[in-house]
Amino acid sequence: MSKWFEQAAMGRYVAQKERAFFAQYAAAGKMRVAQLGGSWLEPSENIVRVPEDVVMKADAMAWARGALDMLLLPHSHEYGGCPLRSLAEASAALQAGGRLVLTGFNPHSLWYASGWFDGVRLPERRHCLALPDLKRHAQALGFAVEYGKFMVYLPPVKGGGAIRFWQGLEKAGDRWWPQHAAVYGLVLVKQAAGVHPLPECRLQTDEAPLVLGAVRVSDSGG
Numbered sequence: 001m002s003k004w005f006e007q008a009a010m011g012r013y014v015a016q017k018e019r020a021f022f023a024q025y026a027a028a029g030k031m032r033v034a035q036l037g038g039s040w041l042e043p044s045e046n047i048v049r050v051p052e053d054v055v056m057k058a059d060a061m062a063w064a065r066g067a068l069d070m071l072l073l074p075h076s077h078e079y080g081g082c083p084l085r086s087l088a089e090a091s092a093a094l095q096a097g098g099r100l101v102l103t104g105f106n107p108h109s110l111w112y113a114s115g116w117f118d119g120v121r122l123p124e125r126r127h128c129l130a131l132p133d134l135k136r137h138a139q140a141l142g143f144a145v146e147y148g149k150f151m152v153y154l155p156p157v158k159g160g161g162a163i164r165f166w167q168g169l170e171k172a173g174d175r176w177w178p179q180h181a182a183v184y185g186l187v188l189v190k191q192a193a194g195v196h197p198l199p200e201c202r203l204q205t206d207e208a209p210l211v212l213g214a215v216r217v218s219d220s221g222g
Contacts, residue, residue, distance in 0.1 A: 001117075002037070002038070002039050004120075004121045004122070005040040006039075008041050008121070008158070009158060009160045009163060010154075010156065010157060010158065010163065011121075013152070013154070013163055014151075014182070014183060015040045015041075017151045017152055017183065018041070018074060018103050018151065018183065018185065019042065019154060020166075021103065021149055021151065022041055022043075022072060022074065022101060022103075022185075025070065025072075025099065025101045025187060026041075026043060026044060026072060026101070028048065028071075031069040031070055032067065032068050032069045033046070033047045033049075033068065033069060033070040033071070033072070033073040034047065034048040034049070034050065034063070034068050034070075034071050034072070034093075035047050035048070035049050035050065035067070035071075035073075035127055035187060036050045036056075036058050036061075036071070036072070036074075036076040037050065037051075037058070037074060037075070037076040037079070038072070038074030038075065038076065039052070040074075041072070041074055041158075043072070052067070057080055058073065058076040058077050058079070058080040058084075058086040058089065058090075059077070059080035059082050059085040059086045059089060060089065061086075061089040061090070061092075061093050063093035064093075065092050065093070066093075066095040066096070066098075067093055067095075068093050068094050068095065068178055069094070069098050069099070070094075070097055070098060070099045070100075070101065070150065071090050071094060071098070071099075071101070071121065071192055072101050072102070073086070073090065073099050073100065073101070073102035073103075074102070074103050074203040075102075075103055075105065075123065076102075077104070078104060078105065078123035078127045078128055078129075079088075079103065079119075079127070080127075081124050083127050083128075083129055083134075084129075084137055085150075086133075087100075087137055087138060087141055088141055089135075089210045091142060091143065091190055092175075093140040094190045094202075094205055095190070095193065096190055096192040097110070097189065097190065097192075098189070098190045099187055099188065099189055099190070100138075100143065100186075100187075100188040100190070101185075101186070101187050101188075102185070102186055102188070103113075103151075103183055103184065103186075104128060104129060104131075104134060104183070104184055104185075104186075105117070105122055105123065105128045105182065105183060106128070106130070106131065106180070106181055106182055106183065106184055107125050107128040107129075107130055107178075107204055108130055108179070108180065109180050109181060109182040110153070110154075110155050110156070110180060110182065111155075111156045111182050112125075114156035116156055125175055126174070131179075131184050131186075134185075134186070135186075138186075138188050142186035142190055142191045142192075143189065143190055144188065144189050145186060145187075145188060145190055146187040146188065146189045147186070147187040148184065148185065148186050148187070149184065149185045149187075150173075150174065150178040150179070150181035150183070150184050151181055151182070151183040151184070151185060152170075152181055152182040152183045153169045153170050153172070153173025153174065153177075153180070153181055153182070154166045154167075154169055154170070154182070155169075157180075174200065198212060
């Protein structure tokens with residue numbers, strides 16, 4: 001996942017757009033903030049990063065209930081076995097009023113027929129939730145949508161020259177066909193109401209879950 005964002009010309013272009021989106025919310029301050037994957041985001045040193053600081057998966061998180069104020073998922077839920085389970089795990093890890101900030105690939109974008117949804121460059125298409133479906137499941141888990149943004153209207157080109165050639169589509173797409181952007185970003189706020197389990201992704205295991213409390217990152221200044 002990270003290789004495409006770091007090495008491919010289009011991957012670096014997408015990463016730049018997403019950094020600007022996450023930067024609006026990722027200034028941790030004194031909040032308990034965690035990020036799953038997405039090393040290309042260049043996160044703040046005050047953010048607990050998975051797997052750099054702790055090891056877990058998006059669909060099998062090990063945070064204690066209500067341990068986090070904010071959770072960043074830069075496409076992390078799309079690379080696991082069940083995106084819906086990842087949303088449920090995120091809801092459990094966040095305290096009431098906490099925010100889930102995520103980005104996802106739009107399966108109904110111009111990229112649909114590109115062949116890039118191969119589980120290597122991009123996640124498999126079956127793991128990419130259309131925005132209406134993601135919102136519906138998020139609301140069932142007790143989330144409310146605070147903010148949303150569409151990003152990247154370029155076709156799936158490979159080289160930097162082609163990216164520059166198609167730059168004009170960014171403004172046109174944002175105005176005329178936002179629902180066909182390649183990427184969307186969402187900021188979801190966890191409501192105080194209880195969480196409803198999702199039968200589609202109920203864990204089939206008898207093992208007791210590993211539980212971690214909130215992790216404190218020491219100040220580099222000592």
